[in-house]
Amino acid sequence: MTDAMKDGRRADSERRRRRVVSAIKNAAKDGSPISASGIARQAGVDRTFLYRHRDLLALVHAAELEPAAQDPAGASPVSLASLQADLSNAQARNTRLVAQVQRLEKRLSEVLGEQIWRESGLGTPLDLDELQRKITRLEQKVVDLSATLEEREGDLEASRAANRDLTRALNQRG
Numbered sequence: 800m801t802d803a804m805k806d807g808r809r810a811d812s813e814r815r816r817r818r819v820v821s822a823i824k825n826a827a828k829d830g831s832p833i834s835a836s837g838i839a840r841q842a843g844v845d846r847t848f849l850y851r852h853r854d855l856l857a858l859v860h861a862a863e864l865e866p867a868a869q870d871p872a873g874a875s876p877v878s879l880a881s882l883q884a885d886l887s888n889a890q891a892r893n894t895r896l897v898a899q900v901q902r903l904e905k906r907l908s909e910v911l912g913e914q915i916w917r918e919s920g921l922g923t924p925l926d927l928d929e930l931q932r933k934i935t936r937l938e939q940k941v942v943d944l945s946a947t948l949e950e951r952e953g954d955l956e957a958s959r960a961a962n963r964d965l966t967r968a969l970n971q972r973g
Contacts, residue, residue, distance in 0.1 A: 818842040819855050823862050833862045 822842040826833045838859050839846040849856045864879060 815842070815844045815848060816852065816855060819844060819849065819852075820858065823858055827862050827865065833859065835859050838862075 819838060819842040822838045823833070826838065826841065831837075835849050835856065836846055839849055849859060
């Protein structure tokens with residue numbers, strides 16, 4: 800490339816840069832929405848021009864973050880710091896609400912689980928004291944029956960021994 804061509808190209812690039820900067824300033828002054836596509840359209844350049852010139856793209860993004868110079872409703876302008884504080888507060892509130900929803904879902908699950916457990920008949924009965932008394936009575940009955948069984952087993956063993964002795968005595972006489 801010749802020097803004249805390089806100079807012409809630089810001059811064209813500089814004119815485009817000035818148009819982009821002017822478009823950013825006009826959009827900020829008018830309070831119109833700022834985006835890379837909108838600024839490129841307003842400046843009459845291709846969007847790739849902005850992406851090739853990172854400093855211009857950074858200006859566009861900075862202008863996007865800055866609030867409008869004058870609120871159309873006539874209220875006071877909003878600062879970037881106040882918007883960031885609002886965002887931080889909203890995120891903290893969202894975190895608290897998510898935790899609360901999780902606690903409520905867990906509690907609802909427990910309550911519904913207990914209700915279904917009781918209704919199915921598999922759950923714990925309401926009168927635990929009566930069941931405890933019944934268990935005690937049945938345990939006592941088991942102990943009494945075990946003692947009776949042991950006594951009868953002893954009687955049976957004694958009868959068998961007596962029967963063996965009598966059978967042996969009869970076999971020896973005869």
